[in-house]
Structures are given as structure tokens and as C-alpha cells.
Amino acid sequence: MLAAASPGFLSPTGVEIAFLLVGIVTLGAAVVTVTTRQLVHAALWLVVALGGIAVEYLLLTAEFIAWVQVLIYVGSVVVLLLFGLMLTKAPIGRSPDADSGNRWAALTVAIASAVALVWVVVDAFRATWIRLDTVQGSTEVSGRSLFQYWVLPFEALSVLLLAALVGAIVLSRKKGEPPAASEASATSTPSVIAAPPAASAASAASGTSAAPAGGDGDTAGPAPREDR
Amino acid sequence: MSDTLAIVLRLLAVFVVFLVFPLVIGQTEHKVMAHMQGRLGPMYAGGFHGWAQLVADGVKFAQKEDIVPAGADRRIFQLAPAVALLPYLLVLVAIPVGPHNAVGQALDAGLFFVLAVMGVGVLGSLMAGWASANKFSLLGGLRTAAQLLAYELPMLLAAASVAMAAGTLSLPGILDAFHWWWVPWQLVGGLVFFTAGLAELQRPPFDMPVADSEIIFGAYTEYTGLRFALFLLAEYAGIVVLAALTSVLFLGGWHGPFGADGLGWLWTLLKTAVLAFGVIWLRVTYPRLREDQLQKLAWTVLIPLALAQIAFTGVVKVLIS
Numbered sequence: 177m178l179a180a181a182s183p184g185f186l187s188p189t190g191v192e193i194a195f196l197l198v199g200i201v202t203l204g205a206a207v208v209t210v211t212t213r214q215l216v217h218a219a220l221w222l223v224v225a226l227g228g229i230a231v232e233y234l235l236l237t238a239e240f241i242a243w244v245q246v247l248i249y250v251g252s253v254v255v256l257l258l259f260g261l262m263l264t265k266a267p268i269g270r271s272p273d274a275d276s277g278n279r280w281a282a283l284t285v286a287i288a289s290a291v292a293l294v295w296v297v298v299d300a301f302r303a304t305w306i307r308l309d310t311v312q313g314s315t316e317v318s319g320r321s322l323f324q325y326w327v328l329p330f331e332a333l334s335v336l337l338l339a340a341l342v343g344a345i346v347l348s349r350k351k352g353e354p355p356a357a358s359e360a361s362a363t364s365t366p367s368v369i370a371a372p373p374a375a376s377a378a379s380a381a382s383g384t385s386a387a388p389a390g391g392d393g394d395t396a397g398p399a400p401r402e403d404r
Numbered sequence: 405m406s407d408t409l410a411i412v413l414r415l416l417a418v419f420v421v422f423l424v425f426p427l428v429i430g431q432t433e434h435k436v437m438a439h440m441q442g443r444l445g446p447m448y449a450g451g452f453h454g455w456a457q458l459v460a461d462g463v464k465f466a467q468k469e470d471i472v473p474a475g476a477d478r479r480i481f482q483l484a485p486a487v488a489l490l491p492y493l494l495v496l497v498a499i500p501v502g503p504h505n506a507v508g509q510a511l512d513a514g515l516f517f518v519l520a521v522m523g524v525g526v527l528g529s530l531m532a533g534w535a536s537a538n539k540f541s542l543l544g545g546l547r548t549a550a551q552l553l554a555y556e557l558p559m560l561l562a563a564a565s566v567a568m569a570a571g572t573l574s575l576p577g578i579l580d581a582f583h584w585w586w587v588p589w590q591l592v593g594g595l596v597f598f599t600a601g602l603a604e605l606q607r608p609p610f611d612m613p614v615a616d617s618e619i620i621f622g623a624y625t626e627y628t629g630l631r632f633a634l635f636l637l638a639e640y641a642g643i644v645v646l647a648a649l650t651s652v653l654f655l656g657g658w659h660g661p662f663g664a665d666g667l668g669w670l671w672t673l674l675k676t677a678v679l680a681f682g683v684i685w686l687r688v689t690y691p692r693l694r695e696d697q698l699q700k701l702a703w704t705v706l707i708p709l710a711l712a713q714i715a716f717t718g719v720v721k722v723l724i725s
Contacts, residue, residue, distance in 0.1 A: 216534055220480065223527065240573070243516035251523025252556060258530050259549035268477045268537050315513045315573050 191308055195235045202228030210282070213270040219257045226250050236306070238313030414509070415497070422493045426640035427458045433640075433684045434458075440688045461633075468629035475537035476626065484535060485627070485634035488528025491521045492641035499648050500576045502658045502669035507576055514575040515567055518649060519560060525638065526552045526604065529613070532635070533623030544622020547613035547695060551603055554702035555610075559600035561710035562593040565717045566653045579657045587655060589720060593713040594654030596706050598679070601646040603698070605639060607683055609690035612698055643683050644676070651675035 205224035212218050226249040233242035306312050322330060434457060438445025450456025472481055498514045500507035511517050526548060533545020567573050569590065570581040587594075603610035606622075614622035624635050651657055655675045658668030693701065 216477075216480075220531065239511065240513040240516065243513050243520045247516060247520035247523060247560075250527070251520055252553070255523075255526065255530065255549050255552055258527075258534070259546065259553065262530075262534060262542060262546050262549065266534055266542075268475065268535070311512070 191235055195232060198228050198231045198235065202232070213272070213275070215261055215271055216258065216266050216268075219254060219261060222257070223250055223254050226254070233313075235308075236313065237308055237311045238318070239311070240315040240318045241313060411509075418496050419493070421644075422496050422641065425644045426637055429640045429643050429680050429684075430458050430636075431455065432680070433687070436681065436684045437688050440685070465630055465633035470629045470631065471626075473537055473626050477535040477537070480531050480535040481626075482631070484528045484532035485631045485638070486528070487531060488525055489634050489638040489641065491525035492638060492645050494521050495645050496641075496648075498575060499645070499652060500579060500657060501648075501672045503579075510576050511574065513573045515563055515573045515578070515653075518575070518645075519563060522604065522642075522645065523552070523556060525642070528635075528638070529606075529623045532627065536623070536626040538626050540619040540621075540625045541623050543619050544613045544625070547619075548606065548623060550695075551606065551610065551613060551698060554699050555600040555603040555706070558596050558702060558706035558710045559604065561707065561714060562597035562600065563653060565593040565710070565713045566590055568714065568717050568721060575652055579652060579659070582656045582659055584656070584659070590654050590713070590717070592709055593717070594650065596710045596713065597654065598646070598650050600702070600706060601650065602683065602686070603702070605642040605646060607639070607643070608687040609693050610698060611692055612695050615692060643680050647676040647679035647683065648672070650679055655679075 202225050205221045205228060209218050209221040209225055212221065226245065230242045230245040230250070233239075233245060434445045435453070446454030446457035448454055449460040472478055495518045497509050498507065498511050498517050500510070529548045530545050533541045533543075533548060536542075566578060569586060570578040572578060572581065606613050614624065619625075624632060627635060651672060656671075657675070658672050660668070660671035660674075
């Protein structure tokens with residue numbers, strides 16, 4: 177992967193230009209996400225930012241990661257965000273109280289983490305070039321490296337997600353009832369990255385808000401028959 | 405040059421399919437529903453059995469005034485139909501219809517691509533539901549989101565089972581690995597996938613988010629004219645995509661008892677059409693599931709079934725390898 181004659185910065189290829197442009201759009205969308213006063217607009221700008229990152233992955237020929245990014249973040253996390261916004265507070269127009277007053281602290285943390293990330297990445301991959309004319313991040317390659325070299329971090333992450341899931345269930349239960357840990361362990365398959373947040377949110381939703389009729393909840397029971 | 409031309413031709417073919425098939429499904433729905441309910445359905449437009457009814461509907465929709473409610477969030481309100489419709493166009497690009505690369509664009513992770521992009525389409529309904537500044541719309545949007553969260557997971561798990569069986573995520577690759585005994589092997593997964601897909605499309609009996617008798621038309625209540633037509637088109641395009649995907653993943657796509665070489669695409673079309681007919685049939689025959697029943701079905705029936713299917717797939721896979 178280390179090219180002998182390292183390509184220069186002054187003659188960028190089409191992919192590099194596209195990468196830079198998409199990166200600028202992504203950065204802009206991310207900035208708008210945290211600065212806009214309209215809550216739902218912020219969530220929708222987040223879609224643009226996350227989608228931009230997926231496009232960057234695609235440009236780096238990491239197709240699998242790109243689609244997982246769309247599937248998990250755009251398809252599940254943002255939907256969850258919008259769901260939460262709609263359940264609690266989603267006014268059309270500006271919300272003057274959307275500013276938490278932590279602007280400078282947030283800016284400091286953001287800049288510090290950005291500097292740390294850029295430093296680490298630059299330091300680690302100094303003169304490394306990947307050739308984009310061959311596919312570098314196909315599903316097979318990603319799977320092999322994930323399950324050969326990165327199994328332990330992967331499993332540790334799934335345990336972390338399981339803990340988050342159990343915590344969400346505990347929080348969503350009323351006092352006095354024992355937390356249902358058996359439900360949590362049933363959905364802890366490592367292949368299901370989206371399971372824990374989605375599972376906890378929707379089980380909370382079905383328990384609190386989404387049951388207008390308040391029946392016995394029997395799946396096989398007769399539904400009210402209506403003419404469509 | 406010929407490469408570019410080939411790509412353009414392929415995309416053009418996909419676009420034509422995208423424009424024609426949903427209309428065919430819509431017209432079939434008119435007719436099938438009518439006959440199941442003991443009536444004739446549209447009979448005048450176009451002469452022969454009202455075949456041009458949907459074209460006439462389209463002209464009617466185009467003539468209507470495009471209204472944006474005064475309190476609505478204008479830009480998002482207007483953007484929502486496109487967000488709802490375009491993902492289905494993108495998905496069609498990756499669905500193979502026949503052997504020997506008869507696909508808009510073969511993708512390495514095609515299975516993930518179609519599922520990811522289909523999930524994006526629901527954002528359109530959410531945007532419409534929120535931006536309309538209408539309580540019924542907001543309720544519809546909420547129900548849409550809850551339904552998507554509940555049914556995305558079993559759909560993914562069922563699809564993962566097929567990917568495990570085939571050992572690849574590419575849709576043509578899955579079909580290349582297909583054998584006839586996969587149909588009984590993956591039967592449970594197929595049922596889960598199809599049911600969850602129906603729920604994602606908000607088709608009856610999972611149409612609580614648009615339940616017209618209680619929340620008018622959910623997220624689409626405030627829409628008129630062409631934008632409303634785009635939402636309807638998205639629903640029919642969704643039926644095409646779901647039926648085609650189910651036939652590719654679980655019913656063997658272009659494989660059939662005979663004629664697999666020349667007539668493969670005909671098998672794909674036939675299976676897709678039969679499944680689409682099933683979708684329409686369900687609409688006519690099944691009562692709507694209540695919201696709590698919807699959630700219960702997903703979390704207590706479909707997800708355990710999908711997990712059991714994955715376990716079963718793994719066991720068989722180890723045994724035969």
C-alpha cells in the first residue's frame with residue numbers, strides 16, 4: 177500500500193477533489209446541525225452530515241462500511257432522534273430556549289477532540305497512500321480483518337451495547353418492578369449493531385405512548401374491523 | 405465509450421421500470437380489489453377495462469393546486485415527497501432480474517445497500533408528518549417512526565440469514581448460490597422478511613400510520629396534487645421493490661423449474677407479480693392491526709422467529725460444509 181513514488185498534493189485526482197468537496201459539505205452540515213435554532217432542522221442536517229460521511233467511505237471504496245453507516249445512522253439513529261423530538265417537543269420555527277448556554281465549553285471540547293483526532297491520524301498514516309483503483313474495503317476484506325484481528329474489541333463493544341440496553345430497560349421501568357434482563361440477553365447477537373438502542377426505545381414507546389386503545393395486547397386477538 | 409453507453413442504457417432501463425411497474429401495480433390493485441369486492445372497478449378511461457385510469461389520475465393530480473399550509477415548514481414540507489420516493493428508484497438499480505449481470509449495477513454489499521436505502525425512504529414520511537403543522541400528521545409521523553423502529557430489525561435479521569446461507573452480501577451472488585431447497589430452509593425468514601417489509605411500507609394490515617378512519621391520512625393529510633401523487637407512487641414503488649427483493653432473496657429470483665438461461669428474467673417477474681398480488685390480497689382481506697398489536701407482533705413474534713431462523717441457518721450451514 178506504500179507507494180514507491182508517492183503522489184504529490186499539487187496534482188489531485190478527481191476522487192481527491194470529490195473527497196474534499198464532500199468533506200466540506202459534511203463539515204458545513206455538521207456545523208449547521210449544532211448551531212441552528214430549529215430542533216427538527218438540526219436532526220435533518222444531521223442526516224446530511226452522516227450521509228456525507230457515507231459518501232466519503234464510498235469514495236475510499238469502503239462500500240460495506242458506507243452502507244452500514246446509512247443503515248444504522250440515517251435509517252435508525254436519526255429516525256430515533258426524530259421520534260424522540262416529536263414525542264417531546266418539536267415546534268415549527270425557532271425555539272429560543274434551544275441554546276443550552278454551554279457554547280464556549282462545547283466549542284473547546286469540539287476543537288480539542290478535532291485536534292486530537294487529526295493529530296493521531298496524521299501521525300499514524302503519515303505517508304501512506306491507498307490505491308483507489310482497486311477495491312480496498314470490500315465486504316470480504318472488512319469481515320476478515322474484523323473477525324481475525326479485531327474480534328476482542330468487537331465483542332467488548334457488543335458487551336458495552338448490551339450494558340446500555342440493560343440500562344435503558346432499567347430506566348424505562350417504573351419503580352418496584354424488577355428489570356427484565358432476560359429480554360436483553362435475547363437480542364445480544366453481535367451481528368445486530370442497531371439492536372440495543374432501537375430495542376430499548378421502541379419498547380419504551382410501546383409501553384408509554386403508542387397504545388391508544390389500551391387493550392390486552394393480544395396479537396392474535398380480533399382487531400376492530402373497519403372499512404377502508 | 406461503450407462502457408458509458410452501457411451504464412446509461414442500464415440506468416435508463418431501471419428508470420423505465422421505475423415509471424411503469426408502480427403504475428401497473430396500482431392498476432392491478434384497482435381491478436383486483438374491485439373483483440374481490442364484487443364490483444367492476446374503473447371501466448371507462450382508455451376504453452378496454454379502464455386500463456388508462458391511473459394515467460387519467462396522474463393528469464388530474466397534475467392539474468390540482470399545490471397547497472402548502474400557512475403554518476407548515478415550507479421547505480421541508482415540499483422536500484418530503486422526493487425523500488420518500490427517490491430511495492425506491494435507487495434500490496431498483498441493485499435488484500438483479502436475470503443471470504449474466506442483468507442488473508442495473510452489481511454492488512458488493514448489495515443486500516446492505518437495498519436495506520439501508522429503503523430505510524431512508526421512511527424519513528420522507530417523518531418529514532411530511534412533522535412539517536405539516538397538523539396534529540393528525542404528527543400522529544401519523546410518530547406511528548411511522550415507531551413502526552419503522554420495530555420492523556427494521558426483523559427485516560435485517562431475516563436478510564442476514566440469507567446472506568449467511570449464501571456466504572455473500574451481493575444480490576447476484578446470493579442468486580448464484582441458490583438451490584431449490586433454500587426455499588423450505590429459509591421459509592420462516594422469508595415470511596418474517598415479507599411481513600416486516602409490508603409493515604415498513606405501511607400497507608394493510610399494518611397501515612395504522614395512515615389509518616384514514618381515525619387520523620385521516622396520517623403524515624400525508626395536508627398534501628395535495630402532485631406531491632400527494634408522489635407519496636402514492638412511493639407506496640406502489642415500495643410494493644414493487646419489496647416483492648422483487650423477497651423473490652430474489654427467498655424464492656430464487658431467476659431460477660425456475662425450466663428455462664433458467666433464456667427466460668430467467670421472466671421467472672423474476674412472475675414471482676414479483678405473484679407477491680405483489682399477495683400484497684393487494686392482504687389489503688382487501690385483513691383488518692387493520694391496532695398500534696399495540698403492531699408493536700407486540702414485531703417484538704414478540706417476528707424477532708424471535710428471525711433469530712431462530714438465523715440459528716437454524718447456521719446449524720445447517722455447518723452441517724453441510
